[in-house]
Amino acid sequence: MFGFVVNRLLATIPVMVMVTIFVFLLLRLAPGDPAAVLAGDNGSPQQIIEIREGLGLNQPVLVQFGTWILGVVRGDFGKSYFFKKQVSELILLRVEPTIALAITTLIITILVAIPIGVIAAYKHGTWIDRIIMALSVGGFSIPAFVLGYLLIYLFAMKLDLFPVQGYKPLAEGFWPFLHQLILPSLTISAIYIALIARITRTSILEVLGEDYIRTAYAKGLTPNNVLFKHALRNAAVPIVTVIGIGVALLIGGVIVTESIYNIPGIGRLIVDAVLGRDYPTIQAIIILSSFFYVIVNLLIDLTYSLLDPRIRY
Amino acid sequence: MNWRCIFPKTLARIIVAAVIALSLCFCMQSKAYATITLRAVMHSDLKIIDPIWTTAYMSSYYGYMVYDTLFAMDSKNTVHPQMVQDYEVSDDKLTYTFTLREGLKWHDGASVTSDDCIASIKRWGSKDSMGQKLMEFIDKFNVINSKTFAIKLKEPYGLVLASLAKPTANVPFIMPKRVADIPASEQITDYTGSGPFVFAFDEWKPGDVTVFKKFKDYVPRIEPADWGSGGKVVNVDRVEWLSIKDHQTAVNALIEGEVDYIESPPTELLPLFEREDNITTRTLDQLGNQFILRLNWLHPPFNNVKARRAVLAAIDQISFLQATIGNPKYYKECPAIFSCGSALATDKGTEILMKSDIKLANKLLAESGYDGRPIVLMHSTDVDILNNLGPVVADKLRSAGFNVDLQSMDWQTIVARRAKRDKPADGGWNIFMTALATADIMNPIVSVGLNASCDKAWFGWPCDARVERLRDQFARATSLEAQKSIATELQVRAMEIVTHAHGGQYYRPSSWRNDKLSDVIGGPFPIFWNLTKAK
Numbered sequence A: 001m002f003g004f005v006v007n008r009l010l011a012t013i014p015v016m017v018m019v020t021i022f023v024f025l026l027l028r029l030a031p032g033d034p035a036a037v038l039a040g041d042n043g044s045p046q047q048i049i050e051i052r053e054g055l056g057l058n059q060p061v062l063v064q065f066g067t068w069i070l071g072v073v074r075g076d077f078g079k080s081y082f083f084k085k086q087v088s089e090l091i092l093l094r095v096e097p098t099i100a101l102a103i104t105t106l107i108i109t110i111l112v113a114i115p116i117g118v119i120a121a122y123k124h125g126t127w128i129d130r131i132i133m134a135l136s137v138g139g140f141s142i143p144a145f146v147l148g149y150l151l152i153y154l155f156a157m158k159l160d161l162f163p164v165q166g167y168k169p170l171a172e173g174f175w176p177f178l179h180q181l182i183l184p185s186l187t188i189s190a191i192y193i194a195l196i197a198r199i200t201r202t203s204i205l206e207v208l209g210e211d212y213i214r215t216a217y218a219k220g221l222t223p224n225n226v227l228f229k230h231a232l233r234n235a236a237v238p239i240v241t242v243i244g245i246g247v248a249l250l251i252g253g254v255i256v257t258e259s260i261y262n263i264p265g266i267g268r269l270i271v272d273a274v275l276g277r278d279y280p281t282i283q284a285i286i287i288l289s290s291f292f293y294v295i296v297n298l299l300i301d302l303t304y305s306l307l308d309p310r311i312r313y
Numbered sequence B: 001m002n003w004r005c006i007f008p009k010t011l012a013r014i015i016v017a018a019v020i021a022l023s024l025c026f027c028m029q030s031k032a033y034a035t036i037t038l039r040a041v042m043h044s045d046l047k048i049i050d051p052i053w054t055t056a057y058m059s060s061y062y063g064y065m066v067y068d069t070l071f072a073m074d075s076k077n078t079v080h081p082q083m084v085q086d087y088e089v090s091d092d093k094l095t096y097t098f099t100l101r102e103g104l105k106w107h108d109g110a111s112v113t114s115d116d117c118i119a120s121i122k123r124w125g126s127k128d129s130m131g132q133k134l135m136e137f138i139d140k141f142n143v144i145n146s147k148t149f150a151i152k153l154k155e156p157y158g159l160v161l162a163s164l165a166k167p168t169a170n171v172p173f174i175m176p177k178r179v180a181d182i183p184a185s186e187q188i189t190d191y192t193g194s195g196p197f198v199f200a201f202d203e204w205k206p207g208d209v210t211v212f213k214k215f216k217d218y219v220p221r222i223e224p225a226d227w228g229s230g231g232k233v234v235n236v237d238r239v240e241w242l243s244i245k246d247h248q249t250a251v252n253a254l255i256e257g258e259v260d261y262i263e264s265p266p267t268e269l270l271p272l273f274e275r276e277d278n279i280t281t282r283t284l285d286q287l288g289n290q291f292i293l294r295l296n297w298l299h300p301p302f303n304n305v306k307a308r309r310a311v312l313a314a315i316d317q318i319s320f321l322q323a324t325i326g327n328p329k330y331y332k333e334c335p336a337i338f339s340c341g342s343a344l345a346t347d348k349g350t351e352i353l354m355k356s357d358i359k360l361a362n363k364l365l366a367e368s369g370y371d372g373r374p375i376v377l378m379h380s381t382d383v384d385i386l387n388n389l390g391p392v393v394a395d396k397l398r399s400a401g402f403n404v405d406l407q408s409m410d411w412q413t414i415v416a417r418r419a420k421r422d423k424p425a426d427g428g429w430n431i432f433m434t435a436l437a438t439a440d441i442m443n444p445i446v447s448v449g450l451n452a453s454c455d456k457a458w459f460g461w462p463c464d465a466r467v468e469r470l471r472d473q474f475a476r477a478t479s480l481e482a483q484k485s486i487a488t489e490l491q492v493r494a495m496e497i498v499t500h501a502h503g504g505q506y507y508r509p510s511s512w513r514n515d516k517l518s519d520v521i522g523g524p525f526p527i528f529w530n531l532t533k534a535k
Helices: A002-029 A032-041 A047-054 A061-073 A086-124 A128-143 A142-160 A174-208 A211-218 A223-234 A238-250 A256-258 A266-276 A279-307 B007-024 B056-068 B114-125 B128-138 B160-166 B247-255 B304-315 B317-324 B359-366 B389-400 B411-417 B467-476 B480-496
Strands: B037-041 B071-073 B079-081 B082-088 B097-102 B140-146 B148-153 B197-199 B209-214 B239-243 B280-281 B289-295 B376-380 B403-409 B433-436 B501-507 B510-512
Touching: A002 A061, A002 A279, A032 A047, A032 B411, A047 A211, A061 A279, A086 A128, A086 A238, A086 A256, A086 A279, A128 A174, A142 A174, A142 A256, A142 B247, A174 A223, A174 A238, A174 A256, A211 A223, A211 B467, A223 A238, A238 A279, A256 A266, A256 B247, A266 A279, B056 B197, B056 B209, B071 B160, B079 B082, B079 B160, B082 B411, B097 B114, B114 B128, B114 B140, B114 B148, B128 B140, B128 B160, B197 B501, B247 B510, B280 B403, B289 B304, B289 B317, B304 B359, B304 B389, B317 B389, B317 B501, B359 B389, B376 B389, B376 B411, B389 B403, B389 B433, B403 B411, B467 B480
Parallel strands: B037 B239, B376 B403, B376 B433
Antiparallel strands: B071 B079, B082 B097, B097 B148, B140 B148, B197 B209, B209 B239, B280 B510, B289 B433, B289 B501
């Protein structure tokens, strides 16, 4: 197991190197000039040249890459062109909302998706199954920006149960924190609930046909025991895989929801950085996101061995 | 089948525990803040906190919160002393002597001095176009004492006070000498000002919220507030500028009372406010903005004046305004290149612009020898006010006979690409559209579009000795009559050679909760003094 983890971690190094080179070059090839953005609408051509020199953007790309990569190796992602703050500081400011959103989304998803997936499988072919599957198709099909506005209209503007927008850190109290996150989490959860409920249903259906399930019933176990102790555990590997991928996607994939609910998370930071051509910020977020993906995938692999004793590394 | 069999006990316990926890949390809702906080949604987030280093409007708005100015303009375009108590102009109009008001303090408690003012004027004068012009005329600065200083000119200059009262980017804000001594090519990192608000740097979350706190030692003037002039009396403890990117979310937040003020809600969402009794929508910036259509003089076909005139003949303002603003309440056709409502406004020479005449455009284009090459029209898709402009301009130009290559891109790509002098086929361009605050085009010195100094001119690089000569004459004119006469001549010339086309004047109203805010005053920038917020 230890060797497996070390090997996997070592394998991330070439991946990260490729990502850094790719991201750096991609940004330099993309249209746009941070100096022109910084100069403002009335900035003169001369001012743009001065700003470009000040940022070192007039240097050869290789020199720029060398300067940047040396900083990254030392853990210094540089300063934002715009805010004159360390990029790491900007990212830290934005991590909490995104992580909080991801966790609440995950909790809602697991609490809802797995039970309804199990129920759909258990009631396979009945109207209950059909309703659950129809709802899951709806969950897949409704874009976040539509569902988000609908939830805001109903629960925030008509029923006054939740705020329209904003984020409150956990330090301001658990309820204010949670109160702000419920609607955005529900918005993102819809698609994950749909996905995981369907995967759960399919996996459970496969397992329910196995001999050991019949044996379990023959031994007189209750449906509760059969479903959750025998069937669900054996069906868990594909479910965990989808949940894991979902977690990784959540971190970078909440841009629309963060915009609709005005949550100052990583998603909005990267959009702002891309629109402003803030190269150091974009580079740092992409590198850290890539690293996060690699780690999440590693954790998923390790979870397999916990769920299925036959899997050993 | 019994449903209790399907749900495991553990899951049921988790759900019950969660419900109990949530119920408890309802009882622990946070208490109301004791301080009066005004929450405003601005048109963009604050990125750069050096209002001299950049011309970004948000940085100027920030500057008005944190800094003060020696002079300021009121709503009648009259210049008033602001930090200055008294000033004198010598009979030969070569020496301006300024005495600062008593009680002016920096946020760190030190007093504002003459040295601070001189250093600030120098820094601004090295960056801003109007400041640079002023500096050309300044012979030297004299410090008379810590509160009094003088500017000695080489020759009389008619825009000394107007320059020091310039209302929009770059505004001549006064900074401490230690800050102003930093070259204007470097961004400052010391945010000490002497304005009515203190910038709370530690609470600044870029892209999310910018916080200002009331400066308790600020001594306002006794005159009523009017734009940047008069008494800046602060009646709130704290102002938060929120960056809400999604317009619909900002509008919903105002309707629900989660925010107090939106600087410029998009016009298409304004009808949502009309049925809300608690929301007032009003145009606070009575100067408004003007669309600008800029042609690139460096490359065919617009290196030929007839092709440029063909563009003027083809377009008209009303098409632009209807496509972008829609509601006539918020726009007007304006023939004046220095904006309607300004002291220099005239309609001379702009007849060709005000009505689309496709036949004339066809004729002019044919005379220009246009060979049918594609003209690259850069169209911004992510700035709501510009989004509809590109297709309208393209349609008009196609009718005139131009082969238009309408290229859609985000605004930041346009600002980068417009600086390129390459041929359009090699990544350059022929036409771009933008919008400028009217305060930025109110006279020939400040208007970037009128600068025709070839390589030193704004993007598009128009080149005309006569325009430059007239701009110089304007700077030297010391009476309003003389300035008007020169400005009229300049407008006629600018239309003859087509430095740019102005596409009509429009206004962005602001909206606020009238059950919370009162005494909101207008200006060419959002004003957060004078107003009060109900507790």
